[in-house]
Structures are given as structure tokens and as C-alpha cells.
Amino acid sequence: MANKSIEPRDGCIASAMDIIGSKWTALILRDLALGPKRFSELEKSISQLNPRTLSQRLDGLEAQGIISKQASQANRPKSLYALTAKGADLLPLLKQMATWGNKYAANRD
Amino acid sequence: MANKSIEPRDGCIASAMDIIGSKWTALILRDLALGPKRFSELEKSISQLNPRTLSQRLDGLEAQGIISKQASQANRPKSLYALTAKGADLLPLLKQMATWGNKYAANRD
DNA sequence: CAGTATCCTTGTTGATACTG
DNA sequence: CAGTATCAACAAGGATACTG
Numbered sequence: 001m002a003n004k005s006i007e008p009r010d011g012c013i014a015s016a017m018d019i020i021g022s023k024w025t026a027l028i029l030r031d032l033a034l035g036p037k038r039f040s041e042l043e044k045s046i047s048q049l050n051p052r053t054l055s056q057r058l059d060g061l062e063a064q065g066i067i068s069k070q071a072s073q074a075n076r077p078k079s080l081y082a083l084t085a086k087g088a089d090l091l092p093l094l095k096q097m098a099t100w101g102n103k104y105a106a107n108r109d
Numbered sequence: 110m111a112n113k114s115i116e117p118r119d120g121c122i123a124s125a126m127d128i129i130g131s132k133w134t135a136l137i138l139r140d141l142a143l144g145p146k147r148f149s150e151l152e153k154s155i156s157q158l159n160p161r162t163l164s165q166r167l168d169g170l171e172a173q174g175i176i177s178k179q180a181s182q183a184n185r186p187k188s189l190y191a192l193t194a195k196g197a198d199l200l201p202l203l204k205q206m207a208t209w210g211n212k213y214a215a216n217r218d
Numbered sequence: 219c220a221g222t223a224t225c226c227t228t229g230t231t232g233a234t235a236c237t238g
Numbered sequence: 239c240a241g242t243a244t245c246a247a248c249a250a251g252g253a254t255a256c257t258g
Contacts, residue, residue: 006142006203012210013135013203021130023230026122033115039240050232055241077238077239086213093209094115094122096202101121104195132251148220162251164221186219186258223256229249236243 016093019066024049024057026094029083032067033091036082066090125202128173133158133166135203138192141176142200145191175199 007013020026027046031037037045043054058081061067066087071079083091116122129135136155140146146154152163167190170176175196180188192200 004143006139006200007207008211012207012214013139015210015214016206017129017135020126021132023130026126026130030115030122034113043240048231051241052243053231056230071240073238077241079240089209089212091115093202093205096205097125098116098121100198100202101124102117103198105121105124152220157252159252159254160221161223161253165251180220186221188220219258221257224254225252226254227250227252229251231248232246234244237241238239 016090019061019064020090020093022057022060024053025061026097028054028057028061029066029087029090030094032081032083032087033094036070036080039079039081042081061087125199128170128175129199129202131166131169133162134170135206137163137166137170138175138196138199139203141190141192141196142203145179145189148188148190151190170196 020029024046027049028042031042031045039051039054039058042058043049043051046054058067058069062069065084067081068084069079069081071077129138133155136158137151140151140154148160148163148167151167152158152160155163167176167178171178171190174193176190177193178188178190180186
């Protein structure tokens with residue numbers, strides 16, 4: 001069947017939404033775009049986000065191969081979350097969102 | 110403060126997510142990208158979506174200025190939903206999603 | 219056709235406390 | 239620091255039936 005849709009095949013948009021659609025994920029990815037971050041850094045940066053939910057998001061993203069987690073227990077517990085290639089490929093998407101938001105979002109300051 | 114983030118100012122991504130982040134919205138927009146559609150057309154196209162939620166999404170999108178609604182009650186009830194300019198500006202975003210999804214989504218057929 | 223009304227299930231959150 | 243455990247409370251979403 002001829003597919004005139006903007007998605008090459010069905011489910012493409014849905015699968016992207018499946019990743020970034022859950023609350024906070026886009027913001028987490030935005031932060032990780034600047035480089036690897038620790039749990040507490042993310043927690044601080046996204047102040048409305050509580051540790052339980054952050055942990056859930058992080059686990060989910062790792063399971064989906066969007067981020068990688070590197071934990072070391074040298075002296076003090078330390079964890080580092082970073083984007084994978086698959087996750088980095090999501091960045092143009094975030095930029096596009098930012099572009100749209102910048103044009104249309106109400107200014108809040 | 111210097112903002113090295115991929116968003117020019119805080120809240121841009123959040124405001125885009127506020128629109129497309131709710132479930133089904135991206136799919137509705139995808140369909141409207143092909144031209145104005147009726148309620149039942151959308152309902153048929155997105156088969157998992159029930160009328161209540163569709164109605165909610167449509168109302169919300171209209172309130173946010175993403176789509177316009179034109180209803181006529183000539184003989185038979187008829188409604189037509191179409192993208193506004195603001196809504197059309199969301200399409201690059203959807204294409205970007207589709208691109209990502211096409212690269213990474215599991216094939217389902 | 220274009221929705222509403224109702225009810226129910228699930229996801230998300232908030233607060234707080236606790237562990238390696 | 240980096241989380242997990244537990245509970246309560248709520249909002250979003252799903253199923254189904256019904257109406258102008």
C-alpha cells in the first residue's frame with residue numbers, strides 16, 4: 001500500500017515516542033547531551049524529579065540502550081550515565097523540540 | 110549564566126513535550142499532516158485510540174492552537190480538523206522522530 | 219457521524235525512611 | 239553518594255455504552 005505518511009513505515013514515530021514520551025526523559029537526555037552525569041547531578045538539575053522516578057527512568061533508558069551506566073565502587077560510590085550512539089542520535093530530535101519551543105513557548109521570566 | 114544546553118532557554122523542550130508528549134498526539138498530528146481529517150477518520154486510522162481520548166486530545170490541541178476545528182451541521186454532522194501554522198511547524202519534529210524510529214525501531218512484520 | 223458519560227485500571231508522583 | 243522500599247494520592251488513559 002502506498003504510504004504517503006511522513007513516517008516511512010508504521011510505528012516509527014510511536015517507537016520514538018516510546019523512548020522520549022515518558023515524563024522527564026527528554027530532560028534527562030538534554031542533560032546527558034552535555035556529557036556524562038552522575039545520579040545526583042541529574043537529581044539536582046531536574047529539581048522536580050524525585051530519586052525514585054529518576055531511578056526508574058534511568059533503568060528504562062539503559063534497558064532500551066539509550067544510555068549506558070558505569071558504576072565504580074572505588075572508595076566512594078560513583079555512577080556515571082552517558083548517552084550511547086543510539087541515544088546520541090536522539091539529540092537532533094531534542095534540538096528540534098527546543099527550536100519549536102523557543103518559537104512558540106510562553107516566556108516565563 | 111551561560112547556557113550550554115541544547116535548548117536556548119529553559120522550558121523549550123518541556124513546552125514541546127507538553128504538546129506532543131501526551132499519548133497519541135504525535136500520531137494524530139501525523140495523520141493531519143496529510144490534510145484535514147474528520148473525527149471518524151482519525152478514529153479509524155489510530156485503531157487503539159478510543160473516542161474519549163481522541164476527543165480529549167483534539168480539544169487540547171485546539172486549545173493550544175495546534176489544530177483548528179471546523180464543524181458544520183448541514184444535514185449530517187461533520188467536523189474537520191486541520192493543522193494551524195503553529196501545528197505545521199511541529200512536522201519537522203515528527204519527521205525527525207520517524208527518521209530515528211526507522212533506524213532503530215524493531216521491525217514488526 | 220461526532221462526540222459524552224461512566225467506571226475502572228494503570229502510571230506517576232510525593233514523602234519519608236532506609237541500605238551498601 | 240546512589241540508590242531501594244513502602245504507602246498513599248492522583249491524573250491519564252482504556253473499555254464500553256449511550257446520545258443529538
